[in-house]
Amino acid sequence: MVADAAVVQRAPFSPDAKLILTARGLRQFAYGLLAVALGVALTSAGLSPAAVGVIITVSLIGDFCSTYVIGLNADRWGRRRTLIVLSVLMGATGLIFGLITVFPLLLVAAFFGTLGTTASETAPFLPIEQAMLPLTCAPDRRTDIFARYNLVASFSGACGALFAGVPDLLTHLGVAQAAGIRLLFVVYTVAALAVALLEARLSPAVEVPRVDVERATGRRLLPPLGASRGIVLRLSALFTVDSLAGGLIVQSLMALFFHLRFGVALGSLATLFFSANLLAAFSYLGAAWLARRIGLLNTMVFTHLPSNVLLMIVPLMPSFPLAAAVLLVRQLLSQMDVPTRQAYTMAMVAPEERTAAASVTSLARSAGSATSPIISGALLQGSLLTLGLPFLISGAVKVVYDLALWQTFRRVEIEGEPAKEQRV
Secondary structure, X not given: OOOOOOOOOOOOEOHHHHHHHHHHHHHHHHHHHHHHHHHHHHHHOOOOXXXXXXXXXXXXXXXXXXXXXXXXXXXXXXXXXXXXXXXXXXXXXXXXXXHOOOHHHHHHHHHHOOOOOOOOOOOOHHHHHHHHHHHHEOHHHHHHHHHHHHHHHHHHHHHHHHHOOHHHHHHOOOOOHHHHHHHHHHHHHHHHHHHHHHHOOOOHHHOOOHHHHHHHOOOOOOOOOOOOHHHHHHHXXXXXXXXXXXXXXXXXHHHHHHHHHHOOOHHHHHHHHHHHHHHHHHHHHHHHHHHHHHOHHHHHHHHHHHHHHHHHHHHHOOOHHHHHHHHHHHHXXXXXXXXXXXXXXXXXXXXXXXXXXHHHHHHHXXXXXXXXXXXXXHHOOHHHHHHOHHHHHHHHHHHHHHHHHHHHHOOOOOOOOOOHHHOO
């Protein structure tokens, strides 16, 4: 594998790394609060679960399209400039959803903007940030920076989920819940604009050198990949399967399931998903440590498998406390594959191909998740609600993904890891 071209700095991480992590945290706070409140807000406004699924699907299709465009052009436009534009669009989306309940207009805003629907961000910010992060640290700290990147995101998402319970608190002060929900959309908008200000402070060091941009870009229909094309495409195919399953249980639909199945109020949902995201944040602390000992791939697969079995058990529980307990246990393991997956992908490509590689894998994940929510929304209506089919189908498909990923890449060596035969 090609080593990082960036000069190794004395400090473990550069100031740019701190800006990227802070921006991710603010953005994920906004996503966390909306992921809990969105389904409740839209159904309270008179939309059906199926309509909510349509809005989420359209949002994810929009993410796919914007990620595609970014994969082709972000390095040429400038990574910082592209991030600022995306943040402004995110803010506009929150403003529109806070003011308007007309279904066609919501669909347009969901497509062209950025809507927080899940605790695991799939928006087009990720490929740019994932390409920038290796430039902010030494190669041997790559997994550590991705672990911190996701730790900050998960902890911030947990705080955002807890904040989603504010409308219930405000009702005790005589404020209508509808007004409290509008407040959440205002907070979403303000957070997005704050992210834009942070991204404007990034240094030119996070950009690709002009000579590499000119070599790697041009009139293309796909993000430019060189020697890494084969392995990135194989990873992308598998990531599509995983995200197809994940789209069935995006956090906004999971919250809607608990709300409809057990009658759980928004405040209780906020507490549940605060706890769930907090446990996921703690799991990131062990991801880098475990990856150094058993390897990135083994960490990805052997923490993800048991979490998917637990996912299938959630809808089989007869009460909300039991279902919530299983979900919380699942969260201790379910996100450990995220930083390792990102580090694994970035370790396998040259620095000048990282934006393209991150874009292609993000495209694959967006494509997989885009169609699932509309199916999940339909499965949460009427008598089908009690079956919890989105959980069962998602867990089963994710198990297949885990086994296929391990079988495909278990013999591939990664720079900086011990040889496969040396691992325990």
